[in-house]
Amino acid sequence: MALFESLLLAALLALGAGFVDAYGYISLGHVFVANMTGTTVLLGVAAAHGDAALSAHYVLTVGAFAAGALIGALLKRVSGRGSLPLLLGGVLLLVLVVAPSSRIEALVLLAVVMGLQGAAVVRFRSISLQTIVITGTIVRLAEGMVTTVLGGGRAEPHVHEANVHHALTWSGYLIGAGVGGVALERLGMPLLLPAGAILAAAALLGLIEARDPEPRKK
Secondary structure, eight states, rough: HHHHHHHHHHHHHHHHHHHHHHHHHHHHHSSSSSHHHHHHHHHHHHHHTTTTHHHHHHHHHHHHHHHHHHHHHHHHHHHHHHHHHHHHHHHHHHHHHHOOOHHHHHHHHHHHHHHHHHHOOEOOOOOOOOSSSSSHHHHHHHHHHHHHTTTTTTHHHHHHHHHHHHHHHHHHHHHHHHHHHHHHHHHTTTHHHHHHHHHHHHHHHHHHHHHSOOOOOO
């Protein structure tokens, strides 16, 4: 995977995830559909206050995300292609765009989509990176920056490359969330944007996998 391809893939996925998470939080009752750390915290608070209905929504979200991750991992393992889970996620987003859905249906489908994305690709070149979990990304960026600064700018090339990927993913997620918040107010079908980003990522990853196939795991 060339550096430009890797950066573009990370950017597309981070933008899509940030948008979808903002959409879920604003439109679906303050529920994170990508950030399961946040949803788990909200579940703990709701359960502690005895709010059974709200707790059920959070449990459903976490369960749907886990199911999406499981399906994505199975698809990737059987086919050897991470592009297939991404393609399925993009198609599910398009279903939400064109077909009427209840709040619960939208919550479940969006969480499944994010689970699929999380399982689809976790490595960009030699860099381990998640595009739906930003906390770890910030920590790794901080570690990389310390390595670069204390090394007097003489850090290994892979450290600089990792720093760029982590910074791009963090900023992409932030921009995606901001665009999502604005799009909800101004666009009639806002989910078309993240669907396009994820489908574009699936197409790009598919091309990369066709060119540089990885051996399937047994």
